[in-house]
Amino acid sequence: MKCFELQGPSGVEGLKLVDRPIPKPGPGQVLVRIKAATLNYRDLLTIKGGYGSRQKFPLIPVSDGAGVVETTGPDVRELAPGDRVVGSFFETWIGGEPSAAKLHGALGAAVDGVLAEYRVFPSQALVRTPDHLTDVEAAALPCAALTAWSAVLKLGGVRAGQTVLTQGSGGVSIFALQFAKMCGARVIATSSSDAKLERLKCLGADATINYRTAPDWGKKARELTGQGVDLVVEVGGVGSLNESIRATRVGGTIAFIGVLAGPPPAELRLPLMVMQQQRLQGVTVGSVEDLQAMCDAIALNGMKPVIDKTFPFSHVAEAFQHMASGAQFGKVAIAVG
Structure with a gap:
């Protein structure tokens, strides 16, 4: 099989298209x-060695993918060849x-x-992939979508009539907007x-x-709401x-996810956070059960991920460069099959 392999923390230039044997599924496993x-922005950090000693090399990067079951291990009953599936960011x-x-x-x-x-x-x-989604759309779900789902619903507990503030137009932020509107929030x-x-x-x-x-x-934002966002x-x-x-x-919540805005200012307003009894909630994607719940909601509401641009498999370097530019609106995809 063809795959892109990273030999070390050398960035996009270090990605090499190589051949590896097609793996075989063992007990409890599925070949997709x-x-x-x-x-994801995380993938840009990863190819530069941003995960330090937790990274292994050579490495096949990128966490988020979707595909079709090819074969299953001898004891797998819940999936069969031909089933369209999405893989979880955290397998365990x-x-x-x-x-x-x-x-x-974590994958990648x-x-x-x-x-x-x-x-x-x-x-x-x-x-299983929601029926109304293409494989490219489904590939946007494991990290960006589930992180937004966890931030807005699972951990944020957003309800109809509340107000959510999103930052920018990347994958997580657009999914957060879509999930908030799904809940009836402003x-x-x-x-x-x-x-x-x-x-x-x-x-x-x-x-x-x-x-x-x-x-x-x-x-x-506080002026727009009169009291601040939820x-x-x-x-x-x-x-x-x-x-x-x-x-x-x-009493509101800040769902803390990313690192896009750079270093901290000279003085953080942490005393104000204490005085206002705000909650700073770290968000790290979610579980397989969370992924299933989110996919069920997406299927029920007919929600569609926003895909900015899809690159062919041979143009992986260009896909990374496009994402690094910050010009995208929504998800940058790669057509593998």
Whole structure:
């Protein structure tokens, strides 16, 4: 089979197209023919060695993929050849609370990912693809979509009538907007691009703020709501945390996910967070059970992931470069099959 292999933390230039034997599924395992993959910001960090000693080399990168069951191990009954499936980001976190053991072995870093024509998965780590989604759309679900689902519903507990603030137009942020609207919530979306803000309005954003022309966007968000938002889906990290604290109501939640906004400011407004009894909630994707619940909701509501651009398998380097540019709106995909 063809696959892309990274020999060391050398970035896009270190990705090499190589041949490996097609793996065979053992007991409790399933061989999946990968049809599509999508990129996350995490994948950019990974190919540069951003996971340190937890990374192994040579490595097949990228965590998010979807495909078709090719063959199954002798004791697998729940899946059959021809079934369309999505693989879980964490193969050993089936359900319940997270633990060190359950979070070990995330795809595309500690273990090989999906940038290959075939991959063997534990059968319990696979979820059937919602019928209305293409393989490219389904490949957007394991990390970005499930992270947004966990932030907005599982951990954020968003209800109809509440207000959610999203940051930017990457995969997690757009999924968060879609899930918030699915719940009947109001959404304030931020971006540095007026053109992207218009597209976010088309997806259902009730109000928008350009954070480049309004660097005090947290104050603006509080003014729009009168008391602050119920939930901020914080993908910027410590670099944008101060404004998220300003935007959040007394007793509200900041779902802390990303590192996109760079280093922290000289002074963090942590005392304000304490005074307002806000909750800072770390979010790390989710379990296989969470993935199933999310896919059920997506199927019931007919929701479609937003795909920015799909690259052929031979143009993987260009896909990474496009994502690194920040020009995308939604998910950057790779057609593998």
